[in-house]
Amino acid sequence: MSAEKNGKVKCVIVGSGNIGTDLMIKIFRYSKNLELVMMVGIDPNSDGLARAKRLGIETTYEGIDGFLKRKDLVDQVDIIFEATSAKAHLQNAPIYRELGKVAIDLTPAAIGPYVVPPVNLGAHLDKLNVNLITCGGQATIPMVYAVSRVVPVHYAEIVSSVASKSAGPGTRQNIDEFTQTTAKGLVAIGGARKGKAIIILNPAEPPIIMRNTVYTITDECDPDEVTQSIYSMVDEVKKYVPGYNLKSEPIFDPLDKYPIRIPGYGEFKKGYKVTILLEIEGAGHYLPKYAGNLDIMTSAALRVGELFAEKILSEKTLAK
Amino acid sequence: MSDRKIIINDVTLRDGMHALSHQYEIEDMVQIAKALDEAGVDIIEVTHGDGLAGNAINYGFSKYEEERYISSVAEVLKRAKLDVLLLPGIGTIEDLEKVIDLGVSVVRVATHCTEADIAIQHIEYSKNRGMDVVGFLMMAHMIPPSELVKQAKIMEGAGADCVYVVDSAGAMLPQDVADRVKALKDNLNCQVGFHAHHNLSLGVANSLSAVQNGADRIDASLCGLGAGAGNAPLEVLIAVFDRAGIKTNCDLYKLMDAAEELVRPMMKRKGVEVVIDRDALSLGYAGVYSSFLLHAKRASKRFGVDTRDILLELGRRKMVGGQEDMIVDVAVELAKKKGKEVEIG
Numbered sequence: 001m002s003a004e005k006n007g008k009v010k011c012v013i014v015g016s017g018n019i020g021t022d023l024m025i026k027i028f029r030y031s032k033n034l035e036l037v038m039m040v041g042i043d044p045n046s047d048g049l050a051r052a053k054r055l056g057i058e059t060t061y062e063g064i065d066g067f068l069k070r071k072d073l074v075d076q077v078d079i080i081f082e083a084t085s086a087k088a089h090l091q092n093a094p095i096y097r098e099l100g101k102v103a104i105d106l107t108p109a110a111i112g113p114y115v116v117p118p119v120n121l122g123a124h125l126d127k128l129n130v131n132l133i134t135c136g137g138q139a140t141i142p143m144v145y146a147v148s149r150v151v152p153v154h155y156a157e158i159v160s161s162v163a164s165k166s167a168g169p170g171t172r173q174n175i176d177e178f179t180q181t182t183a184k185g186l187v188a189i190g191g192a193r194k195g196k197a198i199i200i201l202n203p204a205e206p207p208i209i210m211r212n213t214v215y216t217i218t219d220e221c222d223p224d225e226v227t228q229s230i231y232s233m234v235d236e237v238k239k240y241v242p243g244y245n246l247k248s249e250p251i252f253d254p255l256d257k258y259p260i261r262i263p264g265y266g267e268f269k270k271g272y273k274v275t276i277l278l279e280i281e282g283a284g285h286y287l288p289k290y291a292g293n294l295d296i297m298t299s300a301a302l303r304v305g306e307l308f309a310e311k312i313l314s315e316k317t318l319a320k
Numbered sequence: 321m322s323d324r325k326i327i328i329n330d331v332t333l334r335d336g337m338h339a340l341s342h343q344y345e346i347e348d349m350v351q352i353a354k355a356l357d358e359a360g361v362d363i364i365e366v367t368h369g370d371g372l373a374g375n376a377i378n379y380g381f382s383k384y385e386e387e388r389y390i391s392s393v394a395e396v397l398k399r400a401k402l403d404v405l406l407l408p409g410i411g412t413i414e415d416l417e418k419v420i421d422l423g424v425s426v427v428r429v430a431t432h433c434t435e436a437d438i439a440i441q442h443i444e445y446s447k448n449r450g451m452d453v454v455g456f457l458m459m460a461h462m463i464p465p466s467e468l469v470k471q472a473k474i475m476e477g478a479g480a481d482c483v484y485v486v487d488s489a490g491a492m493l494p495q496d497v498a499d500r501v502k503a504l505k506d507n508l509n510c511q512v513g514f515h516a517h518h519n520l521s522l523g524v525a526n527s528l529s530a531v532q533n534g535a536d537r538i539d540a541s542l543c544g545l546g547a548g549a550g551n552a553p554l555e556v557l558i559a560v561f562d563r564a565g566i567k568t569n570c571d572l573y574k575l576m577d578a579a580e581e582l583v584r585p586m587m588k589r590k591g592v593e594v595v596i597d598r599d600a601l602s603l604g605y606a607g608v609y610s611s612f613l614l615h616a617k618r619a620s621k622r623f624g625v626d627t628r629d630i631l632l633e634l635g636r637r638k639m640v641g642g643q644e645d646m647i648v649d650v651a652v653e654l655a656k657k658k659g660k661e662v663e664i665g
Binding site: 155157159161164169172173175176178179180196198199200201202203204208211213215217247248249251253260261262263264273275277 | 373375376377378381382383384385408409410412413414432434435437438440441442622637638639640642643644645646648649652653656662
């Protein structure tokens with residue numbers, strides 16, 4: 001197989017919507033190890049495909065079949081980024097597996113294990129399918145993890161608000177999958193014992209910058225220690241999403257003063273409710289800067305893709 | 321008016337959840353539901369104030385689990401249909417599946433007035449399950465009637481039997497209601513409903529305007545128990561409809577009795593007031609989601625800023641239903657502007 005003479009690993013993006021197009025721009029401009037050889041869409045008039053053409057990247061509007069027909073490209077490609085919808089990825093994933101390609105899944109289909117770069121970036125490089133949860137998950141799970149690495153978290157809840165304009169048809173059809181997959185990620189990767197996720201689309205003009213609020217219910221702890229852990233995690237995320245910011249210092253409400261009772265789960269009278277208010281400004285690659293939800297997802301995908309590419313390249317070097 | 325009967329959809333047990341900070345007793349709910357059923361109310365809604373799976377730090381946890389409330393009410397209804405509310409983004413089809421067999425026959429799917437397409441999968445699912453399905457377009461004061469029609473058509477297209485104009489902020493004047501209800505009636509084949517909030521003291525007047533412009537279904541709650549300054553008070557609404565010659569299946573005296581003998585004593589016992597105080601009035605005046613009220617009052621206390629300042633800033637930022645987290649955000653920002661530190665506790 002592939003790894004061309006330019007020393008890059010070839011990849012395709014399936015899905016030419018907001019996410020796919022933003023990822024395309026990032027790979028095209030910044031990738032060290034990846035070369036995008038095809039953009040796969042289903043709408044001949046999509047803006048994403050038009051942009052791909054302008055960048056000199058091959059396109060198809062016949063969906064995954066349009067790519068599979070091109071045996072030459074199929075042979076060269078090692079990595080497929082899925083930026084369609086959860087439903088589409090459930091259908092496509094077995095095909096990618098059959099071909100032996102690495103699938104980096106940007107939909108909430110959640111077939112493969114979850115990856116959140118600052119928490120477990122290198123964890124699943126041996127897998128053929130990894131899942132990036134959701135934009136809300138990428139934004140908030142690092143914060144839940146930052147708390148849970150210091151003190152047990154009984155419950156984590158996140159509210160993601162995104163501009164209506166930044167939520168394409170895939171996100172809209174996937175809204176249940178968004179909340180369910182994000183909630184599972186809060187537990188599996190964030191380290192909370194129970195998780196709940198909420199997404200809100202806000203149509204305000206000018207569009208709102210992506211906001212995320214993270215609530216955790218913790219055991220008793222030293223608030224300063226938790227705060228420090230949160231600050232250092234923010235710095236980690238900033239390395240690949242520079243617009244990732246806290247809107248205020250974390251807020252600690254002592255549960256002995258404000259107890260929380262979750263029906264069917266338990267009553268919490270000790271420890272803290274910690275509220276973390278985040279604002280995520282995007283890099284403005286495809287959609288304007290308000291769409292931090294695109295940026296955090298595609299930046300994570302690029303990071304994961306680079307790492308897979310490095311591994312593939314080193315294996316190929318060894319094979320020679 | 322003609323012989324047509326207006327369908328009354330009670331929300332005492334759902335919107336009323338907000339007023340009680342979701343701390344309804346099962347017994348109160350059952351007694352009120354029985355009385356509503358006997359008084360001829362057509363549909364009774366039971367869900368967390370913010371819809372199925374609304375149990376959250378962001379909205380407040382209810383006293384008991386959702387299934388318990390729903391099944392307890394289902395057991396006592398003889399005539400009225402039982403409905404549940406679902407807000408996509410908060411609740412999911414999975415949450416609906418958990419309760420749909422408990423005796424539910426109406427599902428109402430609510431979105432912000434510009435986001436109807438996120439409800440398509442939930443409307444289709446409910447329709448396939450044989451439900452009477454309602455699309456619920458919240459904060460409908462924020463967009464003009466022509467835009468609202470486009471969104472309503474998405475819901476009708478997905479299979480909704482009725483689409484509601486929802487005045488979540490209690491910000492509409494009777495003419496605003498008339499324009500929107502009429503536009504929907506003129507352009508849709510399905511039924512049209514109206515849901516009022518009483519923040520500008522227009523809950524009943526707006527509902528009357530809705531019916532005069534063709535609305536088929538109207539929401540109301542006993543004593544107006546609901547978010548903000550509450551909903552159209554059901555007992556008052558039926559008295560007014562009676563005087564206007566508008567027919568319903570409701571018995572006025574029985575509703576008056578239920579309001580007087582069940583709901584008002586419960587409110588007293590729980591220390592709950594539903595009034596147009598300066599804060600509730602600010603909701604209607606600034607066009608802010610009524611459910612924000614109690615959360616904003618709490619944030620006002622916690623961070624030492626005026627509730628009205630919080631609400632007006634939320635309105636200025638064009639926050640929509642469900643963004644309760646932004647109340648703390650705004651309160652913290654206002655507190656900092658006043659030079660206050662955010663302390664622990």
